Amino acid sequence: MPKNLIIASTSTIHGSGYLEYLLPELETFYKNTDTIIFIPYARPGGISHDQYTDIASKAFKKIGKKIIGLHIFTDTIEAIENAEGIFTGGGNTFVLVNQLYKTNILPALRKKIFEGTPYLGTSAGSNICGLTMQTTNDMPITYPPSFKTIGALPFNINPHYLDPIKGSTHMGETRETRIKEFHAHNTIPVVGIREGSWLEVKNQTIQLKGTPTARIFEKGKAPYEIDTGSILDF
């Protein structure tokens, strides 16, 4: 199956503008695409679909791409079917997944991704590329009909992966403990991608790109690190 995805931990790295660190990559990625359909459903900080689409538009204007928010279409399934390129932004994964089910676009979105349409996800938009959204960091502020997601990857994502903070006296679970709890109930591997890195999916090949290493969690194994440039084939 042809596939062409960039699955990023974060839209924004510290001290830099929205998508800025990814723009050189995105220029190549979307080279055959003038217009990108933006899925603004995750509504970071509760902003509106229009406000969110404006933010994405401004960033993509710098590389000469036109962004159209999916929310303005009457027939959103048709809009996905006709998309030359797709971008799903971050925010709250529960809100995003709920809206994807409500608008019934998941099958069309999955089909487009498996046909090789360039797809960029950041944070919540990356989470939905996994088998389920169950390793999101977000609060369950809405109740989606299911936690199942697109399954463009044979594992789950934990975006904004965070190492335990040295010297912290906080007793809340670390990210690693939370993923360990996930594996007490599920067998799906989890890839913790740190801010500044992304997974590049080209057909059957999944490669870690960007600066930091990633942390891999497989049920029954000790977690381990992989370097940037690594092919993920576990």
Added chain:
Amino acid sequence: MPKNLIIASTSTIHGSGYLEYLLPELETFYKNTDTIIFIPYARPGGISHDQYTDIASKAFKKIGKKIIGLHIFTDTIEAIENAEGIFTGGGNTFVLVNQLYKTNILPALRKKIFEGTPYLGTSAGSNICGLTMQTTNDMPITYPPSFKTIGALPFNINPHYLDPIKGSTHMGETRETRIKEFHAHNTIPVVGIREGSWLEVKNQTIQLKGTPTARIFEKGKAPYEIDTGSILDF
């Protein structure tokens, strides 16, 4: 309605044993109770119900109380109905709530709480005292039939409340941003209780106890702090 609850942010504070900081309080709280029914369903770190019950037993033995795990009863509803005292431990709120629905004990648990049976909750066990579990920090590692919880409080809890870490370069949402996103979709007030504090519910009075202040989030208002000793009556 008579009510008698301790709703704690955490079971354990840094550098101290399980429940240690709360034991003097619990000695008075459970003074008319020899035996406490322990709800171990949240399974912190994926440990078994038996293992978790052992941990709780050891702590309560220090104040002469006997702990019985709810999981050993054939008729769990009857066990709740007959309970002299109840304690729900922390762990994963999704796993806990899923099991509460699966065993069908929520109505009995609610009835007991509204009859004044002493109830202690820590972390996930505190979350379920709110109107919904939607301000948990946990990962959605199981899919519960609903996010509705006991509603012993007229608001939601965010346990292990965490202030933004000064100088952090991490771009993942802060706790405050997450709760703000909750209020983009919901009107329920949220009380962020920091580790080392708890809410004491005596009939209609809810009071903040312990050391740190708590942070209150009401939709459409700026978040604000309340001191220990404050009565929560918003």
